[in-house]
Amino acid sequence: MYIITEGGPKALDLNFTKEVKQRSGQEIELCFQCQKCASGCPIAEYGEIDTNQVLRMIQFGLKDELLKSKAIWVCVGCETCGARCPNGIRIAAVMDALREMAIEQGITPGEKDINLFHQCFLDSVKSHGRAHESTMLIRYKLKSGHLMEDVGVGLKMFLKGKLALFPHSVPSKTEVKRIFEWARKK
Amino acid sequence: MKLAYYPGCSLEATAKEYGSSVRSVCKALDVDLVEIPDWTCCGATSAHATNHRLAVGLPALTIKQMQAMDLDCVVPCSACFNRLKTAEYNMTNDAAVRQEMEKLLNFKYDGKPRVYDLLAYMVEKIGLPAITKKVQKPLKNLKIACYYGCLSVRPAEITGIDSTENPMQMDKLVKALGATPVNWSYKVECCGAGHSVAKSAMVTNLSGRILAKAREAGADLVVNSCPLCQTNLEMRRPPGEDMPVFFFTELMGLAFGISEAGNWLNKHLVDPSKVLSAIQAG
Numbered sequence: 001m002y003i004i005t006e007g008g009p010k011a012l013d014l015n016f017t018k019e020v021k022q023r024s025g026q027e028i029e030l031c032f033q034c035q036k037c038a039s040g041c042p043i044a045e046y047g048e049i050d051t052n053q054v055l056r057m058i059q060f061g062l063k064d065e066l067l068k069s070k071a072i073w074v075c076v077g078c079e080t081c082g083a084r085c086p087n088g089i090r091i092a093a094v095m096d097a098l099r100e101m102a103i104e105q106g107i108t109p110g111e112k113d114i115n116l117f118h119q120c121f122l123d124s125v126k127s128h129g130r131a132h133e134s135t136m137l138i139r140y141k142l143k144s145g146h147l148m149e150d151v152g153v154g155l156k157m158f159l160k161g162k163l164a165l166f167p168h169s170v171p172s173k174t175e176v177k178r179i180f181e182w183a184r185k186k
Numbered sequence: 187m188k189l190a191y192y193p194g195c196s197l198e199a200t201a202k203e204y205g206s207s208v209r210s211v212c213k214a215l216d217v218d219l220v221e222i223p224d225w226t227c228c229g230a231t232s233a234h235a236t237n238h239r240l241a242v243g244l245p246a247l248t249i250k251q252m253q254a255m256d257l258d259c260v261v262p263c264s265a266c267f268n269r270l271k272t273a274e275y276n277m278t279n280d281a282a283v284r285q286e287m288e289k290l291l292n293f294k295y296d297g298k299p300r301v302y303d304l305l306a307y308m309v310e311k312i313g314l315p316a317i318t319k320k321v322q323k324p325l326k327n328l329k330i331a332c333y334y335g336c337l338s339v340r341p342a343e344i345t346g347i348d349s350t351e352n353p354m355q356m357d358k359l360v361k362a363l364g365a366t367p368v369n370w371s372y373k374v375e376c377c378g379a380g381h382s383v384a385k386s387a388m389v390t391n392l393s394g395r396i397l398a399k400a401r402e403a404g405a406d407l408v409v410n411s412c413p414l415c416q417t418n419l420e421m422r423r424p425p426g427e428d429m430p431v432f433f434f435t436e437l438m439g440l441a442f443g444i445s446e447a448g449n450w451l452n453k454h455l456v457d458p459s460k461v462l463s464a465i466q467a468g
Contacts, residue, residue, distance in 0.1 A: 023238070042375060042376045042378075042392055043376075043378075043388065043392075046385070046388055074381070074385065074388070076231075076336075076376050076378060076379045076380065076381060077231055077234065077235060077336075077379070077380075078336040078340070078376035078379065079336060079340035079341050080336070080340065080374075080375075080376065082340070082341055083339075083340045083341060083342065083350040083351075090341060096234055096235060096238060096241075097238075099235055099236055100236060100237060100238060103236055103237075111384070111385075113384035113385070114381065114384045114385065115236070116384070117232070117380070117383055117384040118231075118232035118235055118236050118380075119232075119236075121230065121232040122229075122232050122233065122236070122240070125226075125227040125229065125233075125244070129226045129227065130195045130225075130226060130227045131195040131227050131230070132195075132199075133195075133199050133200060137383065140383060140384075144384075149386070150383070150386070153421050153455075156455060157200065157421075157455070160452075160453050160455070161202060161453065162199060162200045162201075162202060162453060163199060163200070164198065164199045168198065170224050170225070170226055171224050172224045172226055172247065172251075173226070175226075175247055175291070176226050176227075176244070176247065178290075179240065179243040179244060179247060179290065179291075180240065182239065182243065182290055183237050183239035183240040183243055184237070184240075
């Protein structure tokens with residue numbers, strides 16, 4: 001089967017549809033496009049695809065368009081869409097599955113800084129067992145190149161004693177490392 | 187009453203005032219908080235947004251430690267609560283996940299629910315009568331917008347909330363402290379959450395809208411239970427916006443007449459002094 005897209009006819013990748021269903025555990029075919037999810041989405045204006053369109057595109061097997069999109073990265077995971085879905089589809093779980101597939105397939109994220117932030121946060125947890133905001137933020141600033149953003153507010157937080165200088169390392173960080181290794185093996 | 191306690195990373199850094207006020211208020215209510223000795227990070231948004239195994243594995247390690255303590259565990263941070271409760275829910279309802287966690291972490295999960303949102307625990311288990319009894323300085327001059335955000339509320343099958351559109355626990359608590367909760371329609375809207383650093387303009391827009399709606403409803407202040415919401419509502423607000431934002435435990439501390447409340451409020455990025463003088467005048 002083919003679908004007519006803006007770029008011409010395209011074969012439906014129904015394996016993609018099946019995989020998203022399996023990974024998210026959600027009955028995506030139940031979506032009948034009522035658009036309740038998109039109308040309540042707080043970040044609708046920041047992505048290029050609306051929430052209901054994401055579900056439609058999964059039904060159509062439009063893998064590349066979705067995995068390369070900004071929409072899957074700007075999703076904040078607030079779960080408003082799923083709470084309001086008349087068919088009980090947890091769309092946030094669908095978004096999680098799409099991001100995970102994009103990462104596994106080495107696709108350049110549609111929003112680089114967001115994924116970079118996630119990776120810096122998780123690196124901090126992996127190293128210390130707990131998140132350490134100061135070192136995580138410095139790492140993010142260096143890697144993203146946004147060095148001067150938030151310097152003023154960062155200083156204010158520091159002076160209020162809200163940024164710990166040194167990470168707090170916990171004994172069970174060895175177990176945390178093991179969990180990371182298990183989670184990241186294919 | 188003895189409870190296990192999971193502070194989470196923020197309560198020791200950006201939300202220190204939340205951590206201190208939780209401890210003081212619990213002490214005043216004769217609740218003995220026993221910190222989980224070797225707790226680790228819940229994985230927050232970054233884990234579930236990028237790796238579903240990490241999203242269960244990290245909180246499951248803390249659940250294993252919780253199980254060894256055999257106490258109900260209270261979690262003040264909405265995000266930590268959501269991640270720990272989701273892992274507990276998945277381990278209880280999905281045999282494959284449970285078995286995988288048991289193998290990975292070398293323990294036997296007893297299936298007993300232990301993870302509670304501190305706010306819900308205060309209102310439902312410790313109870314409003316016990317809270318009202320401790321009130322020495324009722325907050326009677328204050329109109330308050332109760333802001334719940336996302337993660338203590340949704341999804342309902344995991345959080346166990348009364349309503350995902352109009353939850354009332356915080357409203358009831360604020361009323362018990364002598365203040366007046368306002369009716370407003372943004373109590374469960376998202377503040378922008380974890381995009382605070384990478385997409386700050388977007389978060390300023392979302393957080394600004396919440397504060398503007400609270401003001402429109404006639405509130406003097408916003409109260410919440412999430413360290414990230416607090417940071418976003420204070421740090422990522424539009425210029426000129428001066429609506430103060432509090433943690434619910436700080437208001438409890440003020441109403442209970444706890445003397446160290448001033449130290450918590452010094453940590454705020456937005457000056458709460460106008461609100462404080464209203465309380466003193468009351």
